[in-house]
Amino acid sequence: MTGETVMFAPFADRGLALPSSNFFRGVIGFYKIKHYHLQPNSVLRTSIFVHLCEAFLEIRPHFNLFRHLFRLKPQPDERNPALVGGAGVQLRDKALYLEYTTLSSLSGWHGQWFYIGNHQPSLLGRDNSPPKRREC
Template sequence: MAAEDLEWERSKISGQDMNLLKKMGFTKKENALRFPKEESYPSPPIEYRLHHQLTPNSILHVSIFITLCECFLGVQPNWALWKRIFCLRRNGSHGVAYNIGGVVICVRSDVEYFDVQFPDSVQGWRKRWLYVHEESSGSVEYNIAPFDGRAKIHRRRSWDAEATEEEKSRQRRDDSHP
């Protein structure tokens, strides 16, 4: 099966969506975002990456976590705390992993956390893909991987990994020296 035969729909980004992104300040830099034309399969230009790797609710989890750390706990968001609260799970239906939003961020079952009321449905979000210009960080470690529609999402044991004692210790040191 060719990569182009995988389940994709033409992006439904509208002029209204583009205006909202501009109003929100996401398009201040020239050519920061590119919108697909009549494409039914993503083919991002060089130096652009496909946007929507996470589900909308996963993005909300990230935002809440950053706000919790910075505004309420008074610490920098950190990996040790993140791994204590969250894990990942594969997103799909009927044995099929999604090409977009194939991984979902979840609160661990043994953790007490905010009772966040997520929308029951965010219909159509997978149809609103676009391209984001990648500004190189100078380190491959932090760059977004190029799009590969053939890539399969395979569950990994590391998705459930909690913070190691070393990570917890390092975080305690960092938190005590603001």
């Protein structure tokens, strides 16, 4: 339906709200992915980064710093990325970042979805393709 998008409850639990931030839309735009291509812990990592920048460093989230700290990894692998959850934001080097833990298993998270209003500035609409690799 026009004006709506799919949202996964674990995404909302990990800080994704709509309308999403300019930074979040910039990240998914740069990597040419949709929000549902991400995994829940990837949403959490992005939320923590934004909070770190805004609340502790007192700067706007800086995309080049994000790319220095994180990389996007196809899930389960580059040849066969999943349509939902096919992109993972992963730390490049844990020694360079905050120490925190995430849930290692979120099995069944795909089934915890609902529709939500996708107001301006909105996320891009849904399609039936998995994420595609973008060279950085």
